Amino acid sequence: MSQLSARSTVRVLGAVLAVVVLGTLLGVSLLRSWSDVAEQRNAVTTQRAGVGYLRSLTALVAALSAAESSAVRGEPADAGRLRSALTEVAAADAMHGALLGTGTPWSGLRPRIAALLDKPGTGAAAYAEFDDVVSLAVALMTRVGAASGLAHDTEPRSSHLTEAGLLLPQALVDAGRAADLAALPPGTDADADRTAAVAVARYQVAVTAARISAALKQDAGSGESPAAGTDLTGEHDDFLDAVDTLTPPAIVRRFGAAVPKGGLGGPATRVAGAALTLADAVWSRLDTLLNRRQADLVERQRLIGAGAAAALACGLLLLWFVLPDRRVRAQELDTDGPEPAEDEPEAPQISMIDARELLSTDELVHVGRAVQAPPRERNHAE
Numbered sequence: 001m002s003q004l005s006a007r008s009t010v011r012v013l014g015a016v017l018a019v020v021v022l023g024t025l026l027g028v029s030l031l032r033s034w035s036d037v038a039e040q041r042n043a044v045t046t047q048r049a050g051v052g053y054l055r056s057l058t059a060l061v062a063a064l065s066a067a068e069s070s071a072v073r074g075e076p077a078d079a080g081r082l083r084s085a086l087t088e089v090a091a092a093d094a095m096h097g098a099l100l101g102t103g104t105p106w107s108g109l110r111p112r113i114a115a116l117l118d119k120p121g122t123g124a125a126a127y128a129e130f131d132d133v134v135s136l137a138v139a140l141m142t143r144v145g146a147a148s149g150l151a152h153d154t155e156p157r158s159s160h161l162t163e164a165g166l167l168l169p170q171a172l173v174d175a176g177r178a179a180d181l182a183a184l185p186p187g188t189d190a191d192a193d194r195t196a197a198v199a200v201a202r203y204q205v206a207v208t209a210a211r212i213s214a215a216l217k218q219d220a221g222s223g224e225s226p227a228a229g230t231d232l233t234g235e236h237d238d239f240l241d242a243v244d245t246l247t248p249p250a251i252v253r254r255f256g257a258a259v260p261k262g263g264l265g266g267p268a269t270r271v272a273g274a275a276l277t278l279a280d281a282v283w284s285r286l287d288t289l290l291n292r293r294q295a296d297l298v299e300r301q302r303l304i305g306a307g308a309a310a311a312l313a314c315g316l317l318l319l320w321f322v323l324p325d326r327r328v329r330a331q332e333l334d335t336d337g338p339e340p341a342e343d344e345p346e347a348p349q350i351s352m353i354d355a356r357e358l359l360s361t362d363e364l365v366h367v368g369r370a371v372q373a374p375p376r377e378r379n380h381a382e
Contacts (some may be wrong), residue, residue, distance in 0.1 A: 022247065041298070050145065050147070050150050052092055053281065054283060055279075056085070057137065057169075058169050060082075061089060061169040063085040064085075065079070072124075072180040089110075105136075151166070157289060158286060158289055160218045161282055163212075164282050165283055165286065168239075168279040169275070172272040176206065180261055203247065219232075239278045243274075246264060258300070
């Protein structure tokens with residue numbers, strides 16, 4: 001009995017140890033998977049915050065470029081549009097600035113924009129003041145793209161969209177610069193230098209547009225059908241048509257062409273409008289893509305949690321099966337019986353005679369002789 005109990009204990013301990021080891025390994029694996037998915041969810045959350053911030057910054061850059069063009073020509077700027085863009089960026093910074101680390105650069109840029117609204121210059125002075133502020137706004141966009149992880153995303157679809165979204169503000173800024181430089185009155189700067197600067201700006205618009213087209217074509221060829229309302233074909237075509245009005249293909253080939261008599265203000269405005277529309281569509285598509293990715297990660301975490309619960313249930317069930325059943329142990333005890341005590345005397349063995357054995361002749365004769373009466377009693381009876 002003691003040997004049986006020892007074997008049962010060893011078997012139970014071995015089973016429990018195996019379940020604990022397997023459960024530990026499985027738990028570590030599930031915990032690591034959960035941690036990886038949680039880290040990816042945090043990264044996507046940061047990227048979506050970056051998309052919201054970049055959308056508002058794109059509108060601000062477009063408003064600043066338009067205000068610059070108005071100031072250079074001595075026309076009143078659209079102050080309402082610029083203040084609205086400032087308010088949107090301030091709200092985005094209040095919501096995501098701590099996460100993206102944009103508090104310091106934005107706190108330095110905002111008062112400079114407000115100062116331009118209060119006392120806008122004209123001509124070459126306005127061009128220099130606005131050009132510096134616009135460059136800072138574009139640099140802030142680059143900073144947000146890097147801090148949010150969008151610029152370093154390894155997913156091809158999101159990386160292509162991010163590239164196009166960050167290039168579009170630069171395209172509209174260069175278009176505005178080309179128009180503003182061409183609109184400056186003669187004698188403001190050396191005419192040769194100004195003509196070269198206009199040519200460079202127009203050429204840069206064409207180069208940037210080519211890079212944007214390449215990025216969007218790669219996104220279109222990624223194999224994923226865009227969600228409803230996020231097809232960029234129409235906006236992309238309008239943008240390319242607008243760029244052709246500012247920078248015909250001949251300019252790219254010859255790196256320079258005469259400025260039309262009517263100036264470049266109309267083509268530059270068209271480029272800016274088409275670029276802003278396309279950028280808004282790009283950010284919307286990118287946010288839709290990230291939202292879908294975030295939903296997939298949430299589903300993965302739910303499956304990991306369900307797997308952990310199932311693994312725990314299986315472990316408990318396995319323990320229940322390997323533990324010895326009490327009824328089986330009781331039957332084993334009844335079968336073996338109690339062990340006799342060492343000092344207890346043995347009970348006398350009584351031989352029982354079966355009644356059928358008495359029917360034999362020899363036994364009957366023997367019994368008959370045993371029950372006969374003595375001779376004297378027999379004689380007296382006679």
